[in-house]
Amino acid sequence: MPITRGGIPGDELQQNLRAHYDPLFRVVVLLSFVALVINVYRVVVDGPMYHSVIQLVVVAVMTITLSFRHRFSQSTVACFLMSAFFVGCVVGLLRLGLGAAALLAFVLIPMFLVVLSSYKNAIFSLFGIALTILIVGYLHVSGGINSESNLADQNREFMSWLILALVFTNVTYAAVYITDRLRSYWSSTFDDLKSSHDEVNALIEHSPTAILIYDVDSNSFVRANPRAAELFSTSADELTGKPTYLDLFAEPVSYDPATTQNLQDHILAALGGETRIFETELLPPRGAPVVCELTLNHLPLDGRRFVRFTAQDIRHRKEAEIERKSLEAQLAQSQRLEAVGKLSGGVAHDFNNLLAVILGNAEMLRDATQDTEQLAMLDSITSSVQRGADLTQNMLSFARKARLNPQVIDLNEIVRDLKNWAGRTVPANIDVEVSLLAGLWPIEVDQSALQNAILNLLINARDVMPDGGKLTIETANLRIDDDYIVERGEEVPPGRYTLLAISDTGSGIPESTINRIFEPFFSTKPAGKGSGLGLSMVLGFMRQSGGTVRVYSEPGEGTTFKLYFPTSKSSKLSEAQKTANRASLTKGGQTVLVVEDEPELLDLLVTTLSNAGYNVVAASSGDEAFEVFQRSPGFDLLLTDIVMPGTLQGTSLSRALRELNPDLPAVFMSGYASEATVHGNGLRPEDIRLMKPVTRSALLAALDKALKPATPPEE
Template sequence: MCRNWFVAAAVIVLYGLLSALGPGARAQQTPDTLVAGMVNGMDNHLSRVDTDGTRSGFVYDLSTEIAAEIGAKVTFRDYSDVKELIAGLQNGEIDLIAGIVAFPALQPGGVLSTPVARSGFAYATRVENFDQISNGPTPDMRVAVPQVHYERVSQALRDQVQLIPVANGPLALTSVLFGSADAAIMPETVAFSYAKTAGVAHRLQLAPSSMPATTRHVVLSQARADLLPQVNAAIERLRADGRLGHMLRRNFVEIPPPPPEVLTVGVRHFPPFQIVGEDGSFSGFGVDTFRDIAELAGLNIVFREISVDEWLEGPHAGSYDIHTQIGIEERRREVMDFTLAIERVALSIFVRKGDEEGISGLEDLAGMKVASTNASIAAKTLHKYKAIEPLLVESAPELFDRLLSGDVDAVFFSRDGSLEVIKQRGLGTQIVEITPPSVIAERAPALRFGLDSVREALNAVIPGYLISDRYQTLWNKYFAEPPFWTATRIRIAIATAVGLALLSAALGLAYIQSLRARERLSVAEETARRTSEAAIEIADQLRLSEQRLRRAQLIAKIGDWEVDEAGRSVWSEQMRNLSGLPTPEWPEGYDSYLAHVHPDDREHVNRVRQVALERKTTGEVSHRYIRPDGEERIFNSIVEFQWGAEDQLLRTTGTVQDITSQAEIEAKLRQSQKMEAIGNLTGGVAHDFNNLLAVILGNLELIGDSTSPDDIRRYSEAAIEATTRGAGLTKNLLSFARQSRLEPVLLNLNELADANEAWWISVLPEDIEVNVALAQDLWPILADVDLTHNAVLNLVLNARDAMPNGGKLTIETQNILFDADQQDLDGQIIPKGQYVLLAISDTGCGISKEDKARIFEPFFSTKPVGRGSGMGLSMVQGFMDQSGGMVKVYSELGAGTSIKLYFPAIKSPGDATDPGPDAVPIETQGGARILLVEDDANVLSVLTEILSQAGYQLQSARSGDVAFALMQRDNAFDLLVTDIKMPGQLQGTQLARQVRKTNPDMPVIFMSGYASEATVHGNGLRPEDIRLMKPVPRTALLNAVAEALARRKRGTT
């Protein structure tokens, strides 16, 4: 009894001790499940949660690894910002935060581990400004600072630089790229991550700052403090086996060093791509091609043999800088950079003859055993198909031994390598290739992070190198099959045959042949020999030409096809690879290809072909193409028709080129150039807007203090005028960003110049003198106002950049009449007719003859990186072509440039379209009932007051849903005036469609502050509907209402 009492007492005491120690003591024994915190969207590489719930980033990786090392499971809790995350740790919602900076706010509630990473604050600046920034801060240095770091940075750098607070890191870097800041300061890891993600790391360089370095830790809550020794031990294990370093590099937490003077290129023995000779020499297709492009790019390199482990880990600081050539995979992009592709490798399926039925791709191998080689792209591809059972072997010959022995059902391997083995071993009658190849893999040099400038230098020379004879020679050396019937062997065979023929002839005709006959035979022999040699040479040249064509098509991703007059269709191998389709018969071939064209592009593709057929011309079109595996690509297709006598169609030929990568690069470049252009205008626009706001605010304050009606009217008119100018600025910016609806109107260029002269001049420095010479009685033209303005602005910006040391800019207009066709200085014809000339001339550096021939090419520029408006003269030329005019350039080096825009003149106002309802005031029709829909209360109040004062009966609603409910109860309205963008299910255009189901004659006026074409086109709007751009002047609103009601009365709605 006493013993039982003693045991019970001991249990109670032990429980009390555990309770006193708290939950941390119990967790030390069994960590079970840890709750880790993450900030959703903190940074792409630190902490990220995708829309499908997938987590990634350094915080996630480190949390998962730490938990696994100490034998615990981990779950995650998301927070909106770092402040909430730290609060969650302190109040016990979470157990740990992995990889967080040692913020002071973490104390006293957090327990810090040993550091897992260390980084300092750095200045991010443009490459061309690095030397200046690296010399240290100066009082006139403009430095952008993300808001989250502003307090800390201002304490450290107060009075040393001019600090510019911005919302976040990306905006800070954008300010640097646009030139509104000299540098941005933030943790170097964050700067590198943002720059890398945005693809601008090659344009920025990091310079150290004087601010103290920061450290990152795993931080535990007080309740889990007892786990600190286990966590520190786990960190050391992760550091020792390289996993921590891998996480740091993959997530851009560890900043790689800049390019060294001599780059180390790693080579692993992997014939024929990389070959390490017994004497330590390096060769192979990958080695030789990289040696060539490195020399063309002006790089200093040294080769070093690397181990399999080093190859698997990839290039990184402290190991080697570059791998000569490796397969491009998304997984590898996480830890290394790639240049443009150097080689494309086709991967095919091979089966025993007779087993090919029902197999067309990898998905058809489900449930089968498939052989491939270790650590190959083919093997990694197989692992993506869970239903396939892979068998990995060491060599290509072993693959086919296993296939023929029945150990596996199929082989998946490099097409070229497989065909070589099949031929060498005479297996062509036993093994069949499934065509087309299932996968086309690309190989390219791989670089460690931090070598962005090296990557760009290599990319600049790779396209030209790929079409060079040197590249073709190397490819033939390592991959082309040596022909058995070489020229020497053929000559020997011919000589032997001729000798035997001569011997037989001599023996059979010895008694009847004369010396002359033998001489004739000798001449025939020589003729045959020369003919044979010529045939051999032609065959060799043809074979080499075909090899080069196939190789060029593979590299350039071009396939070709043809259809003869009998309807027989022939597709090249590359055509089958690109389309993912077998060679079909015509017309099924065209129909099957067209069926995979994107539905939105299909009609246009068919129309281009039909027009080319009817006009007997070449048809060319770029379009989206959806492969059978669902991948969307962008193709450029060309079709040509060959005609015989009496317009008989003999043959149809065509090519298809995959331009997906080019299209993506051009789209990014266009967006980048556009943003640079807007950046050039930011300062002037901000200045103009601040002035306008000052005018509006000042006059409104004066109205509040005034009692005189005349003063109130004067102040009101000044405020209204300033508001109108502000609306004009907004419209110009929207047009500049290509977000406005563009329509030609009757336009006087003098009025355009008067209205926008200040806007154009605002982008010019003070050392450029501006002269404006406008002709009297200038003829009108028909053109888009916004595009005309943007064209002039672009030319003004070009002139500015041509006069870095100041000069003179002249803007002039003139009426021009050509009674006959004219020839300009370049030999180009200007058709006769009436023109209005708009000329922009400068006294700058001028344009060379070579550059002048290319200035209208898209993306061509003579300006340094980061300069230019982004529109380009090609856009100006496109605008003038659309306007029916011309652009002419006259330039002389050292003297300046004059760019002249010739617009077709409108002979009389009647030649132009009706300028619209705003041109002539229309008498209002008081008493009409109007349903007014506007979500903004302030705007609704103003519009209601304007229309009520005009005598209209108003019913208002704050959303389309409410308005539709009102209309269902009372349908007796004469007019609907509605905003386009509103909260709720029914937007303005949808509301109009619903209303017109029961009242089809209801006139509608649409208003919007959004000017994108998507808002006003293709949404069921009628041509007679009136659209107004906010802010809407009182007169414009009343005129539009009166016009809509008048149309209804006339029955034209």
């Protein structure tokens, strides 16, 4: 804002003026001391005449004021100086009249006041001086004052004094006006410059990015804002003056090796007018390097070669980018595994029906022949069917659609009993170390599936240690919170978990394949040495059980698989399942309604049950079976597939039939285990569910168990 007439300069402008005129004031002080010496000499030589004494006092006051000017405000200094100067000029005017040099010195008083004080004070002093000239002139004309003899006649002409006063007033006013305009322009320029400086300084000082000004000629940083100091964990003073750019910056990261440029190339390009943006590492005087996005551009200052370094901390962005890529990879893998899981579940249904037909016919042929060679071939067929059934079961386990029978168990007991059910899986050249946590939390899982999963991991550990090694099995309690899940990308809810860790000292898993080991049919073993479904089955079982599995491996050091089981809400352990009584191969009197939409499998079931002594009535759909039951409701048992064409599926058929006969037992068969869950509205806890393909002994045992409640006890 320009300073208006009559205004007083602000504190900052006064300080600027004081600093600007300080060299002049020093010269004036020196001259004042010289004048003081001269006046003292005159008083001593000529005697203490009034004008000499007054001038001596005036000079002394001016000298003292100027010598101690920094102790007073600028207005006070200006008032003292101008007052003393005025008194000195008046003394000279009284003594010499129109011939006094003070007439010229009077002009300086308003000019100094307009600069040092205000325009209004300068105008007041102007008119005051003009009035003083007229008064002194009147005194000379009237004879009240006697001047020097050679000037007496000239001093008695009042018109000369009047003309002098008018000329003085006009000339001095012009000088004051020009000086005031110059001061106003100066003040306006000063304020604009200060405002611009403050804005630029605020932009630098309060910038959210680190800014450093680099002087190419001195090879050092000359300015650093607080954000730069914070980024480097130091002070701005430590960053300026001494460090060069090589002290603070590493060579920039290059995405294209063909266009690799060092930091000096970027600086020279910035001096040429280009704006360079690239990633690099900042090397603080203390602490770890910081990854930043650096922008270099030239500051257009005349005669100065300045380059501005603008550093944006991108550590969080890099972390977010890494996390995003990790989530994308997890999503892609999850989608891929989900697609394979759906395919596996869909294929398993029809595949199990085919295996059931092959197995049933092979068992019937085995009963009908005594030829050793044919029996061997039939055993081979049966074995292959069983392997196919295991393969299908593994596929369903991976797809999380296997039928499980969870029960509360103590994981430590399973591990302690390892040698009994694992057999000779682990050879003698492998040292097994077991570390079991006392007070381990119980878990609720399918014991058979758990043993199968552990067995798969033991086999893998054995295969990677052909020359022997060390196998460690550990159990532990673990609490998983939200931070743990986010940090490790787990797919389990927070809560209490029981951990089973199996570690080996084998060759480890290469980083290029560790993300694929859970994919079905992916295997690093030679052809014919593995199906590639073992680990996928483990993953499917763990996820279906509400937990997860993680793998940690270092090539050349070994591998650790960690299985996380959700802790059971019940602390009561289930009793071991008792071995089922072997079913009798022949029965008599019971009538079974068999419902199956596959004609070949239906014929096989009818033949198997008829040979076992059951009265069998067949139906190819649920609707047909319901009509048969309505005509003759005296059936002892329902044996039905779950998914069939028509309105009534297996479970809805059982519900409809039980409305007619509430005590009707039922055995359900399925080639797709999750069907019992999806369509299980008609299932009861005591109902038996069989997974195709079913051996003849397992089928007859299931029927025997289902019919036991209806069979009168033997006497």
